Amino acid sequence: MAVQAQATEHINPYEVALRQYDRAVAYLDLPAGIKTFLRYPKRELSVNFPVRMDNGDIRMFSGYRVHHNTVLGPSKGGIRYAPRVDIDEVRALAMWMTWKCALVNLPYGGAKGGVVCDPYTMSQNELERLTRRYATEIILFISPHGDIPAPDMGTNAQTMAWIMDTYSMTVGYSVPAIVTGKPINVGGSQGRTEATGRGVIICMDEALRRGGHTNPSEIRVAIQGFGNVGTYAAKHAYDLGYKIIAISDVTGGYYNGKGLDIDDVMAYTRTSQHHQLAGYPNADPISNEELLALECDVLAPCALENQLTGDNAANIKAFLVVEGANGPTTPEADDILFSKGVEIIPDILANAGGVTVSYFEWVQGLQSFFWDVEEVNRQLRRVLIRAYDDVVQTRDQYEVDMRTAAQITAIKRVGDATRTRGIYP
Numbered sequence: 001m002a003v004q005a006q007a008t009e010h011i012n013p014y015e016v017a018l019r020q021y022d023r024a025v026a027y028l029d030l031p032a033g034i035k036t037f038l039r040y041p042k043r044e045l046s047v048n049f050p051v052r053m054d055n056g057d058i059r060m061f062s063g064y065r066v067h068h069n070t071v072l073g074p075s076k077g078g079i080r081y082a083p084r085v086d087i088d089e090v091r092a093l094a095m096w097m098t099w100k101c102a103l104v105n106l107p108y109g110g111a112k113g114g115v116v117c118d119p120y121t122m123s124q125n126e127l128e129r130l131t132r133r134y135a136t137e138i139i140l141f142i143s144p145h146g147d148i149p150a151p152d153m154g155t156n157a158q159t160m161a162w163i164m165d166t167y168s169m170t171v172g173y174s175v176p177a178i179v180t181g182k183p184i185n186v187g188g189s190q191g192r193t194e195a196t197g198r199g200v201i202i203c204m205d206e207a208l209r210r211g212g213h214t215n216p217s218e219i220r221v222a223i224q225g226f227g228n229v230g231t232y233a234a235k236h237a238y239d240l241g242y243k244i245i246a247i248s249d250v251t252g253g254y255y256n257g258k259g260l261d262i263d264d265v266m267a268y269t270r271t272s273q274h275h276q277l278a279g280y281p282n283a284d285p286i287s288n289e290e291l292l293a294l295e296c297d298v299l300a301p302c303a304l305e306n307q308l309t310g311d312n313a314a315n316i317k318a319f320l321v322v323e324g325a326n327g328p329t330t331p332e333a334d335d336i337l338f339s340k341g342v343e344i345i346p347d348i349l350a351n352a353g354g355v356t357v358s359y360f361e362w363v364q365g366l367q368s369f370f371w372d373v374e375e376v377n378r379q380l381r382r383v384l385i386r387a388y389d390d391v392v393q394t395r396d397q398y399e400v401d402m403r404t405a406a407q408i409t410a411i412k413r414v415g416d417a418t419r420t421r422g423i424y425p
């Protein structure tokens with residue numbers, strides 16, 4: 001059963017990112033010129049390149065890499081492989097990376113990359129050739145001290161290993177710090193694969209605890225998306241005793257009111273075609289729209305942008321939305337959910353665990369000194385809870401919603417750093 005998520009055609013993520021920015025920056029006392037400067041991507045690269053397919057045909061692919069801002073440090077951001085990537089999506093994701101890194105106090109700016117392709121219909125050999133060629137096309141844009149890619153939708157640790165190898169072969173020596181999210185045997189960090197999902201649940205748990213909900217077994221959680229973020233969010237929540245009543249992926253939604261056994265689901269996807277949920281036996285099939293509108297306590301959209309919109313936000317029954325995905329909620333939905341009293345933990349906070357452990361990986365790689373997983377998870381929690389506290393403080397100071405508070409906190413840091421550095425020349 002192929003169930004599509006909410007149609008995304010009419011909502012441009014970059015317009016969403018700019019509207020969020022405009023809403024937040026209005027609260028800040030920054031010079032107008034700096035406010036305008038922070039709205040713009042710093043530089044953008046579009047590439048078109050050929051790849052030889054397994055059947056001998058040569059196919060053209062298009063890709064992008066956007067650096068939104070580098071005031072706080074080298075730019076950082078994932079690379080996405082998806083059929084509908086375009087320059088505006090990459091611009092939006094790069095801008096959100098700038099705010100995310102600033103929010104969790106990492107010495108990074110924001111970037112993002114993407115290739116228009118469907119990785120689920122390509123062989124490993126084709127993906128390797130595409131990745132190596134794309135890496136070569138953007139090589140002038142990336143460097144271990146300038147711009148450091150990581151995985152995102154449709155890419156993974158293997159993709160990062162190919163980029164690391166391609167870059168290293170080109171410069172003539174090994175440069176592990178060119179990417180993060182690498183396999184551990186080539187310089188990756190313990191805990192990086194799980195970090196984004198783990199961070200989503202650290203934030204969820206914190207919000208629930210502050211709201212007086214101290215018994216995880218009473219909390220029903222629905223998770224959209226069962227890729228890197230959704231899987232490890234589900235796993236960490238399950239291990240903490242939360243009841244995961246629904247999950248979904250591009251093949252559809254799966255519901256079990258008694259709570260899904262996430263270890264069993266993960267064992268299933270490890271061997272299923274493309275690691276997808278299709279045919280999972282111990283749950284009832286539901287549609288993506290039904291999952292979003294389920295009777296539950298926490299909804300965690302962990303798949304793609306524009307899932308909660310002006311059209312469906314009124315149907316949301318959860319009292320807490322934790323955004324594992326980037327940009328899953330439109331400004332219209334934000335307003336509806338806020339007026340319904342639904343709390344949102346915004347993407348730039350909720351999914352910042354990934355870039356945080358990417359930073360740890362980069363630091364470990366540059367020092368050639370590696371931490372154990374307990375140290376990684378302890379530091380991850382410390383960084384996220386501090387950021388959570390900062391957002392709550394800003395929310396109370398400005399009397400705004402959590403998203404606006406997170407953006408105000410982040411934009412202020414980048415704006416203040418811009419003033420300190422000055423405008424060149």
Ligand code: NAD
Binds near residue numbers: 151227248304
């Ligand atoms: P992924 O490719 O590993 O997984 C994406 C999941 O979404 C898959 O299960 C896929 O089947 C599902 N999906 C795709 N289309 C769907 C649809 N129409 N309906 C329901 N499910 C659908 O990607 P990921 O790395 O887990 O990223 C997911 C989101 O999290 C993205 O928004 C990404 O930008 C964001 N994110 C990822 C990371 C990271 O470290 N990987 C970090 C921060 C944010």
